[in-house]
Amino acid sequence: MPNAVIGTPGKTTIFNTIWVNERVKDELPAELIEYLILHEHGHASRSVAVRLKFLVLTVGLAVTTVALLFLTMIVGTTAVFNPMYSLVQGAIVVIIGLVFATFAATGYRQVRWNEELRAERNALRGLGPAEYRRRHDQFERLRNRGIIEQLKRRLFYPTVDEVVGRENPQ
Numbered sequence: 001m002p003n004a005v006i007g008t009p010g011k012t013t014i015f016n017t018i019w020v021n022e023r024v025k026d027e028l029p030a031e032l033i034e035y036l037i038l039h040e041h042g043h044a045s046r047s048v049a050v051r052l053k054f055l056v057l058t059v060g061l062a063v064t065t066v067a068l069l070f071l072t073m074i075v076g077t078t079a080v081f082n083p084m085y086s087l088v089q090g091a092i093v094v095i096i097g098l099v100f101a102t103f104a105a106t107g108y109r110q111v112r113w114n115e116e117l118r119a120e121r122n123a124l125r126g127l128g129p130a131e132y133r134r135r136h137d138q139f140e141r142l143r144n145r146g147i148i149e150q151l152k153r154r155l156f157y158p159t160v161d162e163v164v165g166r167e168n169p170q
């Protein structure tokens with residue numbers, strides 16, 4: 001796949017087909033391409049039911065978060081400018097709205113994080129802990145991420161220790 005279409009090095013679609021960015025052939029050594037493919041295979045090994053659940057949960061929670069924020073904004077603005085309600089009442093409504101929106105956003109993050117954990121664990125199983133750690137670190141060093149990509153990485157991906165730790169509980 002051309003870089004313009006996919007953006008990331010690899011991607012597993014909801015149909016469990018794996019796309020690989022044609023750029024990686026030039027940019028990554030073979031062992032890191034193998035790591036990438038193992039990661040994507042971890043996504044692609046999902047059953048239809050799990051895939052569907054992931055889709056419904058991510059879309060559902062994302063829509064819920066945005067809807068709650070929007071609703072909070074409207075209700076909050078109405079309450080502040082309507083003399084019928086006190087500012088305290090308005091503030092309470094806004095806080096409740098924000099709490100629920102935070103719940104939905106946290107759920108969204110958790111679902112995506114779990115999915116990336118599944119993919120990384122597949123790479124860990126394929127490579128063994130020491131080799132997995134080495135290739136993961138090397139992959140991260142070679143990747144040049146913008147600020148948004150770095151933020152996404154932080155939010156939605158487990159760290160090496162989290163991946164290895166879960167696989168080999170002490």
Ligand SMILES: [Zn+2]
Nearest residue numbers: 039043116119
């Ligand atoms: Zn992934």
